[in-house]
Amino acid sequence: MTAVAARPAADAALWDPAEAIDRAALRDLQLGRLRSQLQRLSEGDGFYAGRFRELGWSVADLRSLDDLPRLPVTRKADYIASLGEAPPFGRFAAVPSDRIARIHFSSGTTAKPAPQFWTQADLDRWADLYARYAWAIGVRPGDVFQCLFGFTWFVGGLGATAGLQRLGATCIPAGNQDTERQIATLMDYGTTVLFGTPSFMVHLALEMQRRGIDPARSRVRIIAVGGEPGASVPATRRRIEALWNAKCYDAYGCLEFQPIAAECEAQDGLHLFEDFSYAEIVDAESGAPVPDGTPGVLVLTHLDKQAGPLVRWFTGDIVVRDSSRCACGRTHARLIGGVRGRADDMLVVRGVNLFPSAVEDVVRAMPGLSDEYRIIVDKSVREADTGFLNGIRLQVEALDPAQAASLTEKLAAEIRARLQVRAHVEAVPVNSLERSTHKSKRVIREA
Numbered sequence: 490m491t492a493v494a495a496r497p498a499a500d501a502a503l504w505d506p507a508e509a510i511d512r513a514a515l516r517d518l519q520l521g522r523l524r525s526q527l528q529r530l531s532e533g534d535g536f537y538a539g540r541f542r543e544l545g546w547s548v549a550d551l552r553s554l555d556d557l558p559r560l561p562v563t564r565k566a567d568y569i570a571s572l573g574e575a576p577p578f579g580r581f582a583a584v585p586s587d588r589i590a591r592i593h594f595s596s597g598t599t600a601k602p603a604p605q606f607w608t609q610a611d612l613d614r615w616a617d618l619y620a621r622y623a624w625a626i627g628v629r630p631g632d633v634f635q636c637l638f639g640f641t642w643f644v645g646g647l648g649a650t651a652g653l654q655r656l657g658a659t660c661i662p663a664g665n666q667d668t669e670r671q672i673a674t675l676m677d678y679g680t681t682v683l684f685g686t687p688s689f690m691v692h693l694a695l696e697m698q699r700r701g702i703d704p705a706r707s708r709v710r711i712i713a714v715g716g717e718p719g720a721s722v723p724a725t726r727r728r729i730e731a732l733w734n735a736k737c738y739d740a741y742g743c744l745e746f747q748p749i750a751a752e753c754e755a756q757d758g759l760h761l762f763e764d765f766s767y768a769e770i771v772d773a774e775s776g777a778p779v780p781d782g783t784p785g786v787l788v789l790t791h792l793d794k795q796a797g798p799l800v801r802w803f804t805g806d807i808v809v810r811d812s813s814r815c816a817c818g819r820t821h822a823r824l825i826g827g828v829r830g831r832a833d834d835m836l837v838v839r840g841v842n843l844f845p846s847a848v849e850d851v852v853r854a855m856p857g858l859s860d861e862y863r864i865i866v867d868k869s870v871r872e873a874d875t876g877f878l879n880g881i882r883l884q885v886e887a888l889d890p891a892q893a894a895s896l897t898e899k900l901a902a903e904i905r906a907r908l909q910v911r912a913h914v915e916a917v918p919v920n921s922l923e924r925s926t927h928k929s930k931r932v933i934r935e936a
């Protein structure tokens with residue numbers, strides 16, 4: 490386990506020198522860590538020890554990082570099955586249960602939430618990576634941080650709070666409820682930094698305006714969003730930045746990997762935390778690696794996690810990688826445009842790959858519409874004989890019903906021009922589409 494670095498001087502550009510390590514040295518470091526991680530997993534009676542034995546695979550077979558793809562991916566179904574075999578910790582824990590310092594659970598819709606585990610050293614590492622992110626977007630000791638991620642069962646709130654506390658900010662773990670009190674706290678304590686979901690950032694700003702308070706005149710100067718596609722959708726970023734007169738940054742994580750990638754002040758893609766996890770981008774169908782610049786599914790392997798480490802975890806998230814050095818000087822590769830969509834949310838319309846985030850960008854850039862939208866895939870847009878899609882149905886909310894007809898026509902033309910996809914746009918009454926402060930469901934599939 491890597492010891493976490495001491496807090497740098499306030500004028501230091503980097504939280505950790507490892508962020509700008511030469512890429513050849515980075516690969517050496519990754520290989521060394523991967524070998525010891527996999528060696529530990531080969532011993533004992535956990536999931537991976539069993540899998541490696543079945544495959545006749547040993548760590549000696551890992552001569553370079555390019556040998557890792559010889560191992561099969563780990564899927565959510567493997568994890569869920571292991572919970573059933575050895576409840577309640579399952580066969581991925583990799584440490585005795587008395588060394589587990591924290592358990593978080595999936596917020597998913599499956600019948601039973603799946604747990605993930607951290608030792609104290611894992612928690613320290615997690616906080617340090619979050620501090621690294623906050624530092625990279627300009628947060629410094631003395632900032633006042635109001636955490637608008639949920640805390641109840643959800644993984645984001647505690648993670649961000651621990652990280653900014655480690656950085657030396659004044660932390661207010663506020664959660665994502667009670668708008669009235671959020672606004673009062675933000676004004677009373679002169680909050681300068683907000684973390685939360687993009688939809689909650691918009692909601693809070695609009696609620697402030699409704700009360701005659703201009704969020705752009707608050708002291709908030711840095712906003713970090715995650716949990717849904719957000720700052721990487723240009724229209725959403727512009728909207729949040731304009732409402733708050735602040736810079737808006739995107740970060741990406743999942744329960745299994747906290748965190749995965751986060752922006753820097755250059756706002757030109759999300760830096761992976763490559764000394765913490767090893768990233769592969771693979772074709773969704775064949776599993777073969779794809780080159781930088783080509784969309785593929787992100788597959789992640791923990792390099793030094795003690796409790797619940799995962800090997801070749803199939804995230805299901807579609808990303809595009811750029812391994813060139815960023816303008817900020819960091820060498821860790823970036824995910825350009827953040828998460829493009831879920832492998833299972835991606836629609837193929839007449840051969841065009843379409844992600845909900847691309848539709849969102851067009852919807853949110855069009856004045857006269859609310860921020861909400863819903864894509865419906867049903868038989869009206871499927872070819873009767875093949876089932877292939879020839880378009881999408883799109884529902885949006887027109888703020889002024891008298892404008893609905895002209896707006897839907899304009900939006901359909903815009904989607905056709907920008908995304909090369911035919912859309913049947915329908916206007917529905919304002920507030921009739923589902924609002925959520927966390928992960929709104931954007932694609933509805935009907936028979």
Ligand SMILES: [Zn+2]
Nearest residue numbers: 753755815817
């Ligand atoms: Zn950068």
